[in-house]
Amino acid sequence: MRLENKTVIVTGAGRGIGRAIALSLAREGANVVISDINLKEAKQVAKEIEELGRKSLAVKTDVTSKNEVDDLIKKTIEKFSFLDIMVSNAGVSSMEYVIDMPEEKWDFNMDVNLKGTFLVTQAAAQQMIKQQKGKIICTASMAGKGGVATQAHYNASKHGVIAYVKSLAQELAPYGITVNSICPGSIKTSMQDREVQWSAQIRGAGATPENIREEMANFTPLGRIGLPEDVAKVVVFLASDDSAFMTGQAINVTGGQINTM
Amino acid sequence: MKLSNKTAVVFGCNGLIAQAICKKLSEEGCKLIVTDLKKEQADIVTSEIKDSTAIGVDVRSEKDIKEAVQTAIKKYDKIDLVVNCSRIALFKEAVELTENEWDTIVDFNTKSMYYIAKAALKNMVDNNYGMILGVTSKTATSGPANLSAYSASMNASIGFLRSLSCEVRNNNIRVNAICPGFIEHEELVLGAELTNNTPPDKGIYIQFSPLINVANEPEALANLIAFLASEKGEFITGQAYSLWDDDLTYYRNLGQMAEF
Numbered sequence: 001m002r003l004e005n006k007t008v009i010v011t012g013a014g015r016g017i018g019r020a021i022a023l024s025l026a027r028e029g030a031n032v033v034i035s036d037i038n039l040k041e042a043k044q045v046a047k048e049i050e051e052l053g054r055k056s057l058a059v060k061t062d063v064t065s066k067n068e069v070d071d072l073i074k075k076t077i078e079k080f081s082f083l084d085i086m087v088s089n090a091g092v093s094s095m096e097y098v099i100d101m102p103e104e105k106w107d108f109n110m111d112v113n114l115k116g117t118f119l120v121t122q123a124a125a126q127q128m129i130k131q132q133k134g135k136i137i138c139t140a141s142m143a144g145k146g147g148v149a150t151q152a153h154y155n156a157s158k159h160g161v162i163a164y165v166k167s168l169a170q171e172l173a174p175y176g177i178t179v180n181s182i183c184p185g186s187i188k189t190s191m192q193d194r195e196v197q198w199s200a201q202i203r204g205a206g207a208t209p210e211n212i213r214e215e216m217a218n219f220t221p222l223g224r225i226g227l228p229e230d231v232a233k234v235v236v237f238l239a240s241d242d243s244a245f246m247t248g249q250a251i252n253v254t255g256g257q258i259n260t261m
Numbered sequence: 262m263k264l265s266n267k268t269a270v271v272f273g274c275n276g277l278i279a280q281a282i283c284k285k286l287s288e289e290g291c292k293l294i295v296t297d298l299k300k301e302q303a304d305i306v307t308s309e310i311k312d313s314t315a316i317g318v319d320v321r322s323e324k325d326i327k328e329a330v331q332t333a334i335k336k337y338d339k340i341d342l343v344v345n346c347s348r349i350a351l352f353k354e355a356v357e358l359t360e361n362e363w364d365t366i367v368d369f370n371t372k373s374m375y376y377i378a379k380a381a382l383k384n385m386v387d388n389n390y391g392m393i394l395g396v397t398s399k400t401a402t403s404g405p406a407n408l409s410a411y412s413a414s415m416n417a418s419i420g421f422l423r424s425l426s427c428e429v430r431n432n433n434i435r436v437n438a439i440c441p442g443f444i445e446h447e448e449l450v451l452g453a454e455l456t457n458n459t460p461p462d463k464g465i466y467i468q469f470s471p472l473i474n475v476a477n478e479p480e481a482l483a484n485l486i487a488f489l490a491s492e493k494g495e496f497i498t499g500q501a502y503s504l505w506d507d508d509l510t511y512y513r514n515l516g517q518m519a520e521f
Contacts, residue, residue, distance in 0.1 A: 066360050098375070098425050099382045103323070106375055110367070114413060118355070118363055125356045144416075147423025147499055156371060159401075159420025164413035166404020168355050248404060 002240040004029035007080040012090030014041030016189035020228030021235045031055040033076045037062050063090045063116030073123045085239045086124035088117050089139040095150040095198040106153045113157035128177045137238050140181040142258045162250045169248030178247040180238050185254025186216040187226040221256030263491035265290030268337040272296050273347030274306045276445040281479035285487050294333045320347040320373035330380040342490050343381045346396045347373050349452035352461045355409040362456045363410050370414035391434040395422050399440045399503050419501045426499030440503035
């Protein structure tokens with residue numbers, strides 16, 4: 001086991017990619033704090049972690065609230081007294097053409113995805129600087145490297161995460177803290193379920209969510225939609241000592257769908 | 262002249278890059294609306310340029326931006342080009358940044374891009390012609406220390422523009438970004454002013470690009486923009502251009518550079 005007795009926080013861990021990350025880290029021996037805006041789902045995942053024989057803690061966190069983020073770190077330190085790894089994963093998406101995009105949609109994506117990343121990593125960094133040790137991993141997206149219609153706000157937020165991670169990595173390197181991001185491609189999650197439905201609606205002309213998903217798989221060189229576990233495996237690598245000499249990177253987990261570094 | 266009968270709005274003109282852009286666009290025959298947070302700054306720029314109007318615009322206000330775009334449409338019947346040069350920077354470690362400082366930087370640099378595009382798009386779609394251009398920064402891809410909010414906002418703007426370019430391809434509207442290599446002192450001063458900080462000494466920002474004579478960069482960028490806006494640039498969209506490559510960490514890390 002690569003992460004025995006490490007303390008990890010995963011935000012947005014109630015479902016989807018975050019849940020898979022939390023469970024994969026626990027399988028490698030880590031104790032995992034499950035943070036989510038939905039406490040009921042967080043508690044369910046925390047229970048699954050405990051069933052694997054690890055310690056866990058479910059915390060309700062709205063990552064756009066500095067108070068709640070600070071509270072998350074405080075509760076973690078109270079229980080585990082150390083924070084080895086922070087996985088800033090909470091994220092949202094919606095679909096809208098810019099020309100009709102209401103300001104609330106812009107704010108929703110930018111606040112949760114980009115500002116949430118700032119607040120969560122800042123609070124984690126403050127703790128890790130005291131420890132002179134730590135690893136930070138942020139969930140960005142392949143949307144952080146390219147452009148696609150109807151997701152300009154989402155793309156902006158994910159591009160922002162990638163650049164922010166590079167800067168933060170430079171700043172925290174002297175303390176022995178590494179900061180990396182992962183860029184998932186088309187992954188089977190509830191976020192994707194919503195997106196394929198929106199896409200079908202926007203496209204009209206008899207398009208179905210199934211068509212859209214099939215298209216996504218066809219666009220992916222490896223020929224399938226990814227699973228949350230595909231992403232989680234790379235996060236385990238970034239959380240482990242195997243990635244000790246990597247920092248400031250944005251790692252694609254896309255089945256070959258995007259070729260940009 | 263490459264841009265006769267074109268109308269442009271340039272947002273934010275307190276830096277050398279924006280001023281070089283205004284001058285070049287005007288030389289190429291473009292009619293200009295020039296805005297700045299401080300109207301007197303826009304007045305200075307327009308006083309040296311023919312066919313230009315100065316307006317005070319806070320790019321954090323959608324209302325101000327809509328009014329500037331409407332002024333252009335009223336005066337010249339259409340808007341062909343919007344250039345967003347509004348950039349502010351704060352030189353501070355991420356662990357020290359306050360939430361308010363973060364919001365100020367990201368709103369000023371990135372949300373402005375969304376407001377400006379949205380305000381200009383309707384007229385551009387009606388005319389089946391236009392270009393939206395964002396002046397961002399090489400920090401979008403290099404990610405230097407002490408400029409995390411700035412780098413994040415700059416790459417966020419590029420992400421936004423890339424997606425937007427896909428949405429308006431069929432309306433003959435081009436969307437591009439340029440990425441200047443050096444940080445202008447003016448954006449550090451304004452960023453510090455808007456967040457109640459003290460700007461760093463003049464000169465620290467120049468260390469971003471030690472191998473290049475950056476003094477020539479504003480004009481070079483202005484030439485590139487004039488090209489992108491011209492008929493010859495009409496096949497170019499969704500791109501983010503910088504003028505040189507320096508993908509070396511030690512140029513990015515100002516703390517280390519200061520010791521050289």
